[in-house]
Structure formats: structure tokens, C-alpha cells
Amino acid sequence: MTQSITPLAAPRPAVRSSRPRRILRAVAVLSCLPYLGLKTAWIAGSHVGIPEGSPLLDDRVGMAVINGLSVLLDSAVIVLALVLTRPWGLKVPAWLLVSPVWVATGLLAPIMTGFPAQLVVKAFGGGAAPDQGHDPFLHAWVFTVVYTGFILQGIALGALFVLYARDRWGHLWRGRVWELPVGAVGPAHRALAVAAAVLALLPLTVHLLWACGVTAGLSEGRAADRTADFHVLEAVYVLFLVAAVAGGFLLAFRRGRALPVAVPLGLAWVGSGAVACWGGWLSLASLGGVEDLADRPTPLMSLAYAGQMLVGFLVAAIGVYYFAERSARAVRRAA
Numbered sequence: 061m062t063q064s065i066t067p068l069a070a071p072r073p074a075v076r077s078s079r080p081r082r083i084l085r086a087v088a089v090l091s092c093l094p095y096l097g098l099k100t101a102w103i104a105g106s107h108v109g110i111p112e113g114s115p116l117l118d119d120r121v122g123m124a125v126i127n128g129l130s131v132l133l134d135s136a137v138i139v140l141a142l143v144l145t146r147p148w149g150l151k152v153p154a155w156l157l158v159s160p161v162w163v164a165t166g167l168l169a170p171i172m173t174g175f176p177a178q179l180v181v182k183a184f185g186g187g188a189a190p191d192q193g194h195d196p197f198l199h200a201w202v203f204t205v206v207y208t209g210f211i212l213q214g215i216a217l218g219a220l221f222v223l224y225a226r227d228r229w230g231h232l233w234r235g236r237v238w239e240l241p242v243g244a245v246g247p248a249h250r251a252l253a254v255a256a257a258v259l260a261l262l263p264l265t266v267h268l269l270w271a272c273g274v275t276a277g278l279s280e281g282r283a284a285d286r287t288a289d290f291h292v293l294e295a296v297y298v299l300f301l302v303a304a305v306a307g308g309f310l311l312a313f314r315r316g317r318a319l320p321v322a323v324p325l326g327l328a329w330v331g332s333g334a335v336a337c338w339g340g341w342l343s344l345a346s347l348g349g350v351e352d353l354a355d356r357p358t359p360l361m362s363l364a365y366a367g368q369m370l371v372g373f374l375v376a377a378i379g380v381y382y383f384a385e386r387s388a389r390a391v392r393r394a395a
Contacts, residue, residue, distance in 0.1 A: 140161060140220075253311075256371045279358050297368065311324040329379060335368040
């Protein structure tokens with residue numbers, strides 16, 4: 061597999077230094093600062109943005125570890141912004157660059173979609189939290205500051221990666237689906253697409269039911285704490301599951317033949333990243349110790365999270381095979 065992917069790094073065009081790219085790089089870097097500042101302050105012991113009685117203050121060691129990991133992840137955005145805009149970035153192996161960008165896409169895309177949708181719902185009178193007598197985790201302004209920064213990061217980093225990938229690998233997704241050469245997609249792609257579609261049935265169904273207000277399968281605490289924000293997020297999970305499966309299916313079975321190849325590839329890229337990364341994150345969170353039995357994830361919740369994570373990896377594998385095949389063909393033609 062590694063040998064097949066290596067040709068992706070063969071073309072070495074010069075990085076085009078332009079004012080838009082410099083502006084996008086500055087936006088990506090500056091938009092990280094509020095989040096990094098808050099996390100650093102919390103690691104140092106500050107309670108800024110954290111109300112008294114917040115459950116976050118119950119486990120200071122665990123909070124410090126999680127915040128430290130968050131700082132590392134968000135700092136990676138700054139590194140990626142530099143890689144995508146500096147000449148030495150072209151020397152980075154394809155897999156070493158594409159993997160973190162795919163993860164960043166997966167983590168940021170649902171926030172970029174869900175947070176504005178939640179604001180719209182609140183503007184029309186939705187989103188009020190039920191009064192359960194629980195202490196809030198964070199002050200409301202923290203979410204606004206952090207998620208606004210995430211959205212700016214996603215826009216800037218996404219635009220920079222598209223420009224970079226167009227210069228370095230644009231020849232691999234030119235044309236339309238019907239123009240794909242025989243062998244660019246094959247039985248392996250179709251098997252992965254079918255497997256992803258089958259595995260998506262469970263998480264797609266339960267997220268859709270939860271988005272529509274059904275509580276079956278939810279933990280007692282999660283069902284009691286539902287707000288309009290919860291329903292929006294569940295609808296977002298449905299959206300990205302559909303995007304992932306549709307992208308993989310269109311590419312593997314060469315459907316939508318008049319579509320540009322970039323369309324199914326884009327759906328597969330964003331959809332697979334979103335469902336894999338958030339499925340993995342939610343699965344990881346469900347493994348953590350929860351003292352209150354009512355808040356522990358149910359078996360159905362855990363199955364849904366694991367299922368969507370597997371769907372994301374399967375669809376991502378279709379993209380890996382596709383680029384490996386087309387890049388190998390491009391190298392053979394050039395030889």
C-alpha cells in the first residue's frame with residue numbers, strides 16, 4: 061500500500077506565494093489564539109470561563125491532560141498552515157500531510173455546519189436548555205469564542221489545502237466520473253462502498269431517530285438533558301453519514317457520470333473525515349469513567365459511534381485506493 065501511494069509526491073510544483081494565501085495563513089494562525097489561550101490558562105489553574113460548581117473542576121488532573129492534548133491538536137493547525145504555504149512544504153510526504161488535514165477536516169466540518177445551524181435555531185426561539193438543576197460546564201461566551209475560531213480555522217485551512225492540492229495533485233481529479241479509466245475504480249472499491257453502506261444503516265437510523273426526538277437507546281441523563289442543540293447535532297451526524305456513503309458509492313460504482321470527479325471525492329473526503337473522527341472521539345469519550353450511571357453511554361450509543369467510525373475509515377480507504385491507482389497510472393504514462 062505504501063509503495064502505491066508514493067507516486068502522489070512525484071510532482072513538485074513551486075508553491076505560489078500570493079497575497080490571498082498569506083492572508084489565509086494569517087487567519088488560520090490568529091484564529092487558533094483564543095482557544096490556545098483559554099486552554100493554556102486552564103492548564104495553569106485559571107477558572108476563566110468556568111463557572112463555580114462546574115463538573116470540569118472535579119477532576120483537575122484529567123482536565124489538565126485533556127487540555128494539554130487539545131493544545132497539541134490545535135497547534136497542529138498552525139504547523140499545517142505553514143506547510144501549505146511554504147516551499148519546504150512540498151517536501152513533506154503525501155501521507156504525512158494528508159492524514160492530519162483529513163483529521164482536521166473531520167473535526168472541524170461538523171462544527172462549521174452545526175454551530176451556525178444552532179444559532180439559527182436559537183434565533184427562532186429554540187435551543188433553551190431544560191432546567192435540570194445541573195451546574196453548567198462553561199459560560200456561554202466560551203462556546204461562541206471557541207467555535208467562531210474553529211470556523212475560521214476550517215475556512216482558512218480548507219482553502220489553503222485546496223490551493224495546495226490543486227497545484228500538487230490536481231491532475232488526479234480532473235475530468236468527469238464517466239471519463240475515469242477502467243481500473244481506476246474496481247471490485248475493491250465496490251466492496252468497500254457496499255460494506256460502508258451496510259455498516260452505516262445502524263448509526264444513520266439511530267441518529268435520525270434521535271434528531272427527530274426519539275429517546276430509545278439514549279442514556280437516561282442524555283435523554284433528560286436534550287435541547288434543540290442536541291437535535292441539530294444529531295441531524296449533522298446524519299448529513300455527514302449520507303455524504304460519506306454517497307461519495308464512496310458514486311466513486312466506486314461510477315454513478316452520476318456527468319459529475320466532476322471532484323464532487324464524489326469531496327463528499328467522500330469531508331464525509332469520511334467527519335464520521336470517522338467524531339465517531340472515534342465519541343467512542344473514546346464513552347470509555348472514560350462516568351460516576352453517574354444515568355450518564356453512561358448505552359450499548360446502542362456505543363455501537364452507533366463505533367459504526368460511524370468504521371464507515372468513515374472504509375470510505376477513506378476508497379479514496380486512498382483511487383489516488384493510488386490514478387497516481388500510478390500517471391507515473392507510468394510519464395515514464
